[in-house]
Amino acid sequence: MKYKKTSSIIREYTDSYSKLCTESCTVPKELYSQFGVKRGLRDENGTGVLAGLTNISSIQAYEEIDGKKVPCDGRLLYRGYDIIDLTRNFVQNRRFGFEETAYLLLFGELPNETKLAEFKDVLSLCRTLPRNFTRDVIMKAANADIMNSLTKSVLNLASYDPKAADISMPNVLRQSLMLISVFPMLAVYGYHAYNHYVKQESFYIHRPDEKLSAAENILRMLRPDMKYTELEAKVLDIALVLHMEHGGGNNSAFTTHVVTSAGSDTYSVIAAALSSLKGPKHGGANIKVVQMMQDLRKSVKDVKDEDEVKAYLLKLLNREAFDKKGLIYGMGHAVYSISDPRALIFKSFVEKLAKEKGRDDDFALYSSVEKLATQAIAEERKIYKGVSANVDFYSGFVYSMLDIPLELFTPIFAMARIVGWSAHRLEELTNVDKIIRPAYKSVAEEKKYIPMEER
Ligand SMILES: CC(=O)SCCNC(=O)CCNC(=O)[C@H](O)C(C)(C)COP(=O)(O)OP(=O)(O)OC[C@H]1O[C@@H](n2cnc3c(N)ncnc32)[C@H](O)[C@@H]1OP(=O)(O)O
Numbered sequence: 001m002k003y004k005k006t007s008s009i010i011r012e013y014t015d016s017y018s019k020l021c022t023e024s025c026t027v028p029k030e031l032y033s034q035f036g037v038k039r040g041l042r043d044e045n046g047t048g049v050l051a052g053l054t055n056i057s058s059i060q061a062y063e064e065i066d067g068k069k070v071p072c073d074g075r076l077l078y079r080g081y082d083i084i085d086l087t088r089n090f091v092q093n094r095r096f097g098f099e100e101t102a103y104l105l106l107f108g109e110l111p112n113e114t115k116l117a118e119f120k121d122v123l124s125l126c127r128t129l130p131r132n133f134t135r136d137v138i139m140k141a142a143n144a145d146i147m148n149s150l151t152k153s154v155l156n157l158a159s160y161d162p163k164a165a166d167i168s169m170p171n172v173l174r175q176s177l178m179l180i181s182v183f184p185m186l187a188v189y190g191y192h193a194y195n196h197y198v199k200q201e202s203f204y205i206h207r208p209d210e211k212l213s214a215a216e217n218i219l220r221m222l223r224p225d226m227k228y229t230e231l232e233a234k235v236l237d238i239a240l241v242l243h244m245e246h247g248g249g250n251n252s253a254f255t256t257h258v259v260t261s262a263g264s265d266t267y268s269v270i271a272a273a274l275s276s277l278k279g280p281k282h283g284g285a286n287i288k289v290v291q292m293m294q295d296l297r298k299s300v301k302d303v304k305d306e307d308e309v310k311a312y313l314l315k316l317l318n319r320e321a322f323d324k325k326g327l328i329y330g331m332g333h334a335v336y337s338i339s340d341p342r343a344l345i346f347k348s349f350v351e352k353l354a355k356e357k358g359r360d361d362d363f364a365l366y367s368s369v370e371k372l373a374t375q376a377i378a379e380e381r382k383i384y385k386g387v388s389a390n391v392d393f394y395s396g397f398v399y400s401m402l403d404i405p406l407e408l409f410t411p412i413f414a415m416a417r418i419v420g421w422s423a424h425r426l427e428e429l430t431n432v433d434k435i436i437r438p439a440y441k442s443v444a445e446e447k448k449y450i451p452m453e454e455r
Pocket residue numbers: 042045046280281282283285317326327328329330331332333334377381382383384385387390391392
């Protein structure tokens with residue numbers, strides 16, 4: 001034993017004992033229905049267990065026809081305003097929407113010009129990191145997981161905030177505005193550190209420009225020459241608007257409510273929300289979609305042959321291809337059935353951008369996978385409410401057309417969703433003073449203690 005390398009000893013131990021873990025962890029599936037426990041806090045028909053009330057956004061996936069609840073095209077309303085109207089207006093008026101939507105989500109009303117200008121000024125003032133933070137925190141222990149780097153930075157920011165633990169509304173609002181403003185810097189600089197120290201590329205840090213929108217600053221800080229086209233910045237801005245908020249029940253917003261309800265500080269709450277978002281079944285799906293599509297291209301001889309593509313998708317569902325998790329990423333949703341409105345809005349931009357960037361072939365393949373995956377999942381899984389492409393299906397493709405590296409796909413989601421989390425944290429602090437604490441029924445049998453010498 002003493003000649004073996006430490007790592008192989010530990011691996012052998014964990015390989016063998018993980019079986020014991022699995023055995024002792026397993027709860028027979030039938031007990032869930034026996035005790036009326038909703039797996040994933042979800043009904044069999046896909047509806048979530050009602051866990052809270054919110055004013056921030058509304059997700060509609062069903063309508064009532066003749067007194068019957070039936071699936072319909074999805075709708076998403078931010079503070080009562082349909083995101084279709086919001087995004088259409090930003091495009092028609094050639095206006096950046098991120099800041100205006102952030103104001104709407106945080107304060108519950110559409111800002112007039114004066115209020116919007118004042119809000120943008122405050123965000124600019126907040127867009128500064130503590131002295132030497134990039135050197136002392138962001139550049140340390142760089143790696144490809146920029147979500148972890150972002151989380152590390154958020155937790156470290158607490159050390160520089162003398163009022164880190166103050167959970168009064170004005171202080172939490174101050175912290176929220178600061179985090180909304182600096183998230184792009186934390187993520188993009190984290191990427192540059194990784195690109196330099198791990199990928200051996202050149203290192204540069206561009207400071208944000210106070211006159212620019214969030215989307216423009218992201219591209220400015222990311223690119224070596226700080227240049228971007230208007231279309232690129234506007235597409236990224238729409239992507240941010242579409243990712244900003246999605247109710248209280250999505251995994252990361254619910255995490256925000258849970259950790260806030262324990263009385264934790266803003267930095268800890270947002271670190272927890274980030275840890276939730278990076279999961280491949282949640283915001284991390286945008287990276288998985290692009291990797292899955294790369295694998296599809298490698299595995300399928302003729303991507304125009306629908307039968308071949310469908311066969312690959314069936315292999316995904318049968319855990320025989322890609323990461324063998326049985327999932328087709330970017331498809332399906334916990335609430336939406338017929339459609340996710342964000343995916344539809346995205347698709348119209350993707351088509352335009354793909355033409356401009358000469359990637360019509362890729363667009364055609366995405367469209368074909370979207371159609372065939374819907375059929376394949378419906379055939380292979382028990383779906384009660386229908387399945388369609390979700391917001392993550394096209395987002396990675398868009399980011400790749402904007403030359404945004406894969407490592408930043410989920411962090412871009414976070415740069416937008418920090419607004420929704422902030423609104424939910426403020427809402428939890430305002431309305432609820434109960435710790436969130438659901439019940440778990442124990443199904444373990446009681447045992448009599450066995451002394452060591454008798455085991
Ligand atoms: C921003 C966002 O978070 S959007 C979601 C991003 N995530 C992804 O794209 C990952 C792929 N999709 C999924 O894993 C799922 O669709 C989820 C996690 C989003 C929702 O899953 P559920 O809540 O279980 O959805 P639903 O109740 O409709 O699913 C019914 C069955 O179909 C399966 N299913 C749903 N979508 C998929 C999919 N894309 N691939 C394979 N199986 C799927 C579910 O696993 C479930 O099977 P089970 O009964 O054996 O557990």
